[in-house]
Amino acid sequence: MLIRPELIDVLAADLKASDFFFSYNRDVFKAIQALKATGTGIDFLTVAERIGVMDNGDAALAYVADIQRNTPSVANAKEYARIILERSIDRSLMAAADTVQELAGSDASAEDKIARAHAEILGINCESASPETITAADAVERHIAEMNRRERLGGKIDGLLTGIKSLDDKLLGLKGGQLVVIAGRPKMGKTTLAMNIADQNAVRDGKQVLVYSLEMSGSQIMDKSLASLGGIPYQALRDGSATSTHSRELNQAVGMIRQSGLVLYDRKGATVNRIRASARRHKLRHGLDLLVVDHIGLVDVEDSRANAVQRVSEVTRQLKLLAQELDVPVLTMSQLNRQLEQRPNKRPIPSDLRDSGSIEQDADTIIFVYRDEVYDDNTASRGVAEIIVGVARDIEPGTVRVRYQGKYSLFSDLNGYEPPMGRVYGGSLLD
Numbered sequence: 001m002l003i004r005p006e007l008i009d010v011l012a013a014d015l016k017a018s019d020f021f022f023s024y025n026r027d028v029f030k031a032i033q034a035l036k037a038t039g040t041g042i043d044f045l046t047v048a049e050r051i052g053v054m055d056n057g058d059a060a061l062a063y064v065a066d067i068q069r070n071t072p073s074v075a076n077a078k079e080y081a082r083i084i085l086e087r088s089i090d091r092s093l094m095a096a097a098d099t100v101q102e103l104a105g106s107d108a109s110a111e112d113k114i115a116r117a118h119a120e121i122l123g124i125n126c127e128s129a130s131p132e133t134i135t136a137a138d139a140v141e142r143h144i145a146e147m148n149r150r151e152r153l154g155g156k157i158d159g160l161l162t163g164i165k166s167l168d169d170k171l172l173g174l175k176g177g178q179l180v181v182i183a184g185r186p187k188m189g190k191t192t193l194a195m196n197i198a199d200q201n202a203v204r205d206g207k208q209v210l211v212y213s214l215e216m217s218g219s220q221i222m223d224k225s226l227a228s229l230g231g232i233p234y235q236a237l238r239d240g241s242a243t244s245t246h247s248r249e250l251n252q253a254v255g256m257i258r259q260s261g262l263v264l265y266d267r268k269g270a271t272v273n274r275i276r277a278s279a280r281r282h283k284l285r286h287g288l289d290l291l292v293v294d295h296i297g298l299v300d301v302e303d304s305r306a307n308a309v310q311r312v313s314e315v316t317r318q319l320k321l322l323a324q325e326l327d328v329p330v331l332t333m334s335q336l337n338r339q340l341e342q343r344p345n346k347r348p349i350p351s352d353l354r355d356s357g358s359i360e361q362d363a364d365t366i367i368f369v370y371r372d373e374v375y376d377d378n379t380a381s382r383g384v385a386e387i388i389v390g391v392a393r394d395i396e397p398g399t400v401r402v403r404y405q406g407k408y409s410l411f412s413d414l415n416g417y418e419p420p421m422g423r424v425y426g427g428s429l430l431d
Helices: 005-012 023-038 044-051 060-069 077-104 110-122 136-152 165-171 190-204 218-230 234-239 247-258 272-286 308-326 338-342 358-362
Strands: 179-183 208-213 261-265 290-294 330-334 365-370 384-392 398-405 410-412
Touching: 005 023, 005 077, 023 044, 023 060, 044 060, 077 110, 110 272, 165 384, 165 398, 179 190, 179 308, 179 358, 190 208, 190 218, 190 261, 190 290, 190 330, 190 365, 190 410, 208 218, 208 272, 218 234, 218 247, 218 261, 261 272, 272 308, 290 308, 308 330, 308 358
Parallel strands: 179 330, 179 365, 208 261, 208 290, 290 330
Antiparallel strands: 365 384, 384 398, 398 410
């Protein structure tokens, strides 16, 4: 870089200051970068002047001059940069190994140890420090191929379905890499809507769906799924009468779930690292199409000193990164501030999101669930819910009116509800 400043942009694309082991070399690298940024000419004199004094108290001039004088050739500059990067990765691996060894001797649970060990290894960046760049000509060629792919769809929705046609027509499918947030006040049906979407994909569409239920137990989640899939009154499942009053429907719904790709994780206190580790493991072993996390406020963060706003900000950022890493939609839920209930019009807006504006920043789509009957017993909209697409990328915000049947834990299109049709699974529920 000192001999041929025109190589700076090429070499620095793959390196950062922390990749250098010796602090003197880190100082030289940072000085070169700083001078480049200000448009200052770069040679051993300007770099030495920028550094001033080295850590040991010696003037930088002699050290920088030695670097330039003792470099045999610039012909292999890219190879030198590759060696530095590889040695940096080696050191990171050794540091991660030390951390894993310390974890093995800690008092943490085995699951937490594994999750943190995964996080240590995954945190090592073995790629270039700069993002991939392509020419506009290459970009437009790729986009033409994408447009041709869209045409071949023939108008079909490109992505996972919610099972509510009017909502699917609005969202145009849940796509890999998206963070989708369902928000609402208590009793609006956030978890019900999320599980309806999970069941649509896992049970009806044969997808692999992983649900982290941090608020409800696995038994409560199953009650919701059985009610919506079998057309069984939720209360009958709760009080146990469904086994005698709706045995046919129950057998059918149980059979559908048994053959589905629905997997529940209902242990409390999960961190994003633990979610990431188990989701990666599930994708490697079984594949993964949709990840559901219920809900943002119950996901733990590593920093126990973080306040509520910092916790939510960290969780949403990590969930968005996880969606991109796994290339699946991540569907999560969020509470809303109670201040909205002081307004005459209680329909939620993005500023009502609790604890953090980062949800609006990180989410690709925010869906608000509003049911007027929660506030007004005499409303003309009894049994009707408004799904408000408040924040969305690439689609227009708007409201979709749908039917809400709390009796069956089900959201559906306004044109009516029909119990799911399919073969009846014989035998006892205890088989």
